Amino acid sequence: MKNPFSRFISFKKRVDISLREVRSVGGDLKSQDWKNSLKPFDRNSGIASEAFKGSSRLVVMQFLTILFFVFFSYRLFDLKVNQGQALSAQADINYLRFNQIRANRGLIYDSQGINLAANEPSFSLAINLSQVADQEDLDSLLNAVIDLTDLDLNRIEARILAAQNAQIDRVALPVELEREKALPVLAQPDNYPGLAVEINPKRQYVGGESISHVLGYMTEVFDYELEVDEYYLAGDKKGREGLERQYETYLRGIKGRGVTEVDAEGRTINTRIDPGNDPLTGHDLVLTIDSQLQKAVYEAVQKG
Incomplete structure (x- = not known):
């Protein structure tokens, strides 16, 4: 009979189950890349069911950071070089x-x-x-x-x-x-x-x-x-x-x-x-x- 409280298995136990699965497939735990092995868990079984998305999110964040830096650098260059004289003249008028x-x-x-x-x-x-x-x-x-x-x-x-x-x-x-x-x-x-x-x-x-x-x-x-x-x-x-x-x-x-x-x-x-x-x-x-x-x-x- 299925344990009715299986969905409430603790996080620590879920991680332990997942690590045992990895150990049984690959042998030595230390030889495994945890980023590619640790997976989200299915709420019913407590076993990992999807590929971990952490590395993808990190790449996206890095891309957005670089994009923001490029845009900020361009605006700074535009204000200082292209519009510098016009803004300075406007400040004098003020x-x-x-x-x-x-x-x-x-x-x-x-x-x-x-x-x-x-x-x-x-x-x-x-x-x-x-x-x-x-x-x-x-x-x-x-x-x-x-x-x-x-x-x-x-x-x-x-x-x-x-x-x-x-x-x-x-x-x-x-x-x-x-x-x-x-x-x-x-x-x-x-x-x-x-x-x-x-x-x-x-x-x-x-x-x-x-x-x-x-x-x-x-x-x-x-x-x-x-x-x-x-x-x-x-x-x-x-x-x-x-x-x-x-x-x-x-x-x-x-x-x-x-x-x-x-x-x-x-x-x-x-x-x-x-x-x-x-x-x-x-x-x-x-x-x-x-x-x-x-x-x-x-x-x-x-x-x-």
């Missing part, structure tokens, strides 16, 4: 901010060498949206702008919205800061995150009304002009009427490019001019008009 530097406008002289249109420094305010992380930062920034200027909040928000729709980080504000208000921002920029004071040349006319109709004047560029001529950015000035308009491209010069280094939180570390991209001053214009004679004639006409 912590470098580029901006245009306005050029000094060319001067206008009369026939006697008197300067009729000069340049003097002015301070303007701009918002850098790349340094604004959330709504709380934006609210703090808007409060700082209102404290520094007399601009209407709705007007500021409209400019910010237009810049966001155009995917532009820089928002130039239509305001000229007083020197006393601009200096703290320039001296301690970390206290004004997202704000930047830009120093730009401002036109100063000499000669009064007697020559103003000849020289013309300058105003901020309109929105449609930004789309027509890529030279201009929001906040730039352009010649209107007279010589300022007629010789606009001759007087305006060539803009430079500035570089701002920022840390991981967007705080400014250093600012400099990009080597080889210095702004070039516009050409000077010399007139055949004698401004003093022009003034005398104008005053005589006014007296009648």
